[in-house]
Amino acid sequence: MDYLQIKKSPSLQGKVSISGAKNSALPILAATLLSQNEVTIHNLPDVADVKTLAKLLEHLGVNITWHNPTSLTCHAQNIVHQRAIYDIVRKMRASILVLGPLLSRFGYCEVSLPGGCAIGARPVDLHIKAMEKMGANIQIKGGYIIAEAKGGLKGADILFDKITVTGSENVIMAAALAQGKTHIINAAKEPEVVQLCEILSSSGVRIEGIGGNELIIYGTGGELLNFAPIRVIPDRIEAGTYLCAGAITHSSITLENIENNHLSAITDKLEEIGFGFNKSEHSLTLLPAKTLKPFEIITTEYPGFPTDMQAQFMALATQCEGTSVIEERLFENRFMHVSELQRLGADISLKGNHATIKGVSPLVGADVMATDLRASSALVVASLVSEGTTNIHRIYHLDRGYESLERKLAQLGVNIVRLRS
Ligand code: EPZ
Numbered sequence: 001m002d003y004l005q006i007k008k009s010p011s012l013q014g015k016v017s018i019s020g021a022k023n024s025a026l027p028i029l030a031a032t033l034l035s036q037n038e039v040t041i042h043n044l045p046d047v048a049d050v051k052t053l054a055k056l057l058e059h060l061g062v063n064i065t066w067h068n069p070t071s072l073t074c075h076a077q078n079i080v081h082q083r084a085i086y087d088i089v090r091k092m093r094a095s096i097l098v099l100g101p102l103l104s105r106f107g108y109c110e111v112s113l114p115g116g117c118a119i120g121a122r123p124v125d126l127h128i129k130a131m132e133k134m135g136a137n138i139q140i141k142g143g144y145i146i147a148e149a150k151g152g153l154k155g156a157d158i159l160f161d162k163i164t165v166t167g168s169e170n171v172i173m174a175a176a177l178a179q180g181k182t183h184i185i186n187a188a189k190e191p192e193v194v195q196l197c198e199i200l201s202s203s204g205v206r207i208e209g210i211g212g213n214e215l216i217i218y219g220t221g222g223e224l225l226n227f228a229p230i231r232v233i234p235d236r237i238e239a240g241t242y243l244c245a246g247a248i249t250h251s252s253i254t255l256e257n258i259e260n261n262h263l264s265a266i267t268d269k270l271e272e273i274g275f276g277f278n279k280s281e282h283s284l285t286l287l288p289a290k291t292l293k294p295f296e297i298i299t300t301e302y303p304g305f306p307t308d309m310q311a312q313f314m315a316l317a318t319q320c321e322g323t324s325v326i327e328e329r330l331f332e333n334r335f336m337h338v339s340e341l342q343r344l345g346a347d348i349s350l351k352g353n354h355a356t357i358k359g360v361s362p363l364v365g366a367d368v369m370a371t372d373l374r375a376s377s378a379l380v381v382a383s384l385v386s387e388g389t390t391n392i393h394r395i396y397h398l399d400r401g402y403e404s405l406e407r408k409l410a411q412l413g414v415n416i417v418r419l420r421s
Pocket of ligand 1: 022023026094120121122123124125126127128162163164165166167307308330331332373374401
């Protein structure tokens, strides 16, 4: 099994180019099931999750030509079946995103239940309830969602009890080919959801309210869409992760190929801690803080502080002068990184979904284990200021969502190497 060996780092320097957003690439790939033409997608992140979803699409019959690791052309003309099998879905729960497009286009599909993951049960009840509201008959059998909509899906009024990113994306894609109007209330408005809406809107689907929590989607009644070439937006979470790496090592580093307005919650919090920024249109230079002030975070749906940045900021909190508090409101078990950070010497106590982090804790390198994608990146951030050497195991979690992590960190001056045990 691969592991990362990282030595304590002096300040980082230089530039890092941010890749396309994994959480935008995934719904965009699923949406190609709605197209009648060939769809070319650029700036895909070269990460395992994208490869897994591409494999699932090919398994369904989509013809995929890779031009290079970050761009491909899909042709979903000849879908041969509508069964998203467990063996692929279990590797990547966002495969649930094929439910909406398959059901809307074919009126039938079988999608393996994605199952939970380290950060929580990750139910899909809201996805299923919404499809039923649009006229689908859904049974759960043998670990599969068996969905049927004779005569196709019908537009409906969908009120989400909770804001769900992939739940919103599934309904938006289902509504795109449905008959009639779908009104979604309490929709997610993450930049990745907005990009999906913009792509569908320029492919022949009239959508009102893009960027807000209320969407009205006028379905084409089954007519397939025509996609123009797509460029995936930059990954705001990858960008935030590198900002935390720069922040914890008191570095001035520059991020390129970013969307500054997607980073406000992250940069505002770093400013509160004491950091500064020089911003230009698609790049950002971090300016070190004189001292690191402790902070409070409550994870919230966009544009609030993103849950996907909670673990990385917890690593940073170990070096702040005082007590920081983090409340995780979206997932019930997203503190798996705490015990690993404690192995490095962090002083963290947990009470329900609140974590209290006392700084400054001098960290010492150790063997630690990645448990989920963002927890792993928190261990990388912490390892940069841990005395000696840190070995991070089970880094397949990292490979799911961070493109060329070692190369990008090494370019910033980090002493990092991938080894095999
Ligand atoms: C998306 O997951 C992201 N994944 C996650 O990023 C991110 O953490 C999450 O949104 C929150 O921002 C992708 O976009 C591929 P949710 P998703 O549905 O859609 C509950 C990463 O690190 N819920 O918005 O699965 C759910 O349990 C990943 O890149 C239901 O109860 O998250 C959670 O408490 C991790 N029933 C809350 O809603 C449902 O049917 C938000 O989940 C659906 C969700």
